[in-house]
Amino acid sequence: MKIKRKLEIAVISDVHLGTYGCHAKHLLTYLNSIEPKKLILNGDIIDIWQFSKRYFPKSHLKVIKKIMTMASNGVEVIYITGNHDEMLRKFSNTTIGNISIVDKAVLDLHGKKAWFFHGDVFDVSIQHAKWLAKLGGYGYNFLILINRLFNWYLDKRGKARYSISSKLKNGVKGAIKxxxxxxxxxxxxxxxxxxxxxxxxxxxxxxxEHFENKNGKTIYLNSGDWVENFTALEYQFKRWKIYNFSKDKLTPFSIEDEFNDLEYDNLNYLISAITIVDKPSNKKSN
Incomplete structure (x- = not known):
């Protein structure tokens, strides 16, 4: 019996379908575990920069099919364009069924305003030297491929996985800045x-992270990626949480943690509010 978690919003970004670094199977497992009202794809879902007919495995196609199926089942899918899928920007403000393509989105969440956008607008290298940014993208993709082979070896030896690119980023002052x-x-x-x-x-x-200055305050959120971190953002019970596939598995929201903040009459109502049970199909698989 499969249990899906109900969410108001799920946000994923930087999937990079069509590249060796993409962990499509992890993402597919995650998408199969949730039932969001809204699914926000916050850029770089399909890596058009590095798209190649030679590499687009079935698992990557299954992610696209899953998203389309979610939309056909009533999930509102908001595709926010990024730099690696910037070709879709010519279709901005287009809506097909439950899928809309936009460059940014603003949502009202229980009286609070949420601003969604990919973030490449801040990247000077992309705005003023696109060829250099693309060259860097190919180098990053190669590094991820090497890292994937390295982690395959570590898995075989029963040792913990290791992220070369994260280590490099965290060790370089320029990257941190x-x-x-x-x-x-x-x-x-x-x-x-x-x-x-x-x-x-x-x-x-x-x-x-909470940010505050003399003019006010806000909460900054970043959904991470499905190349190294395997993370998403989830909004439920009027609050945000970072979902981490490697750590949280399929239970990032704890009933005990949330119960005191809610005004429900009983525990049964709460349980029914956060889960959907899919009964096993009677159809025999071929």
Whole structure:
């Protein structure tokens, strides 16, 4: 019996379908575990920059099919364009069924304003030297491929996985400064424009942090990626949480943690509010 968790919003970004670094099977497992009202795809879902007919495995196609199935079943899918799928920007503000393509989105969440966008608008290398950014993208993709082979070896030896690119990023002062500047600029713009939440992707760094200055305050959120971190953002019970596939598995929201913040009459109502039970089909599989 499969149990799916009900969510108001799930946010994923930086999946990079069509590249060796994409962990499509992990993402598919996650998508099969949730039942969101809204699914926000916050950029770089399909890596058109590095798309190749030679590499687009079935697992990557299954992710696309799953998203389409979710939309056909009533889930509102908001596709926010990023730099790696920027070709879709020519279709911005297009809606087909339950799927809409936009460059940014603003949602009202229980009286609070949430601003969603990918984040490449802050990247000077993309805005002014796109060829250099693409070259860097190919180098990153190669590094991820090497890292994947390395982790395959570690898995065989029963040892913990290791992220070479994360180690490099965390050890380079310039990279740390870039990430900090990205987060600060996004938060300051959100405060300036009166947004309670600002939700980004792009830098592959899952994060939730409160920012405050003399003009106000906001919560900065980043959904991370499905190349290294395998993370998503989830909104339920009027609060956000970072979902981590490697750590949380399929139970990131705890009933005990949330119960005191809710005004429900009984525990049974709460349990029914966060789960959907799919009964096993009677049809025999071929």
């Amino acid at each position: 870039y990430i900090h500047d990205f987060e600060s600029v996004a938060a300051e713009l959100a405060i300036e424009n009166g947004y309670d939440y600002v939700v980004c992707g792009h830098i592959h760094q899952p994060k939730m």
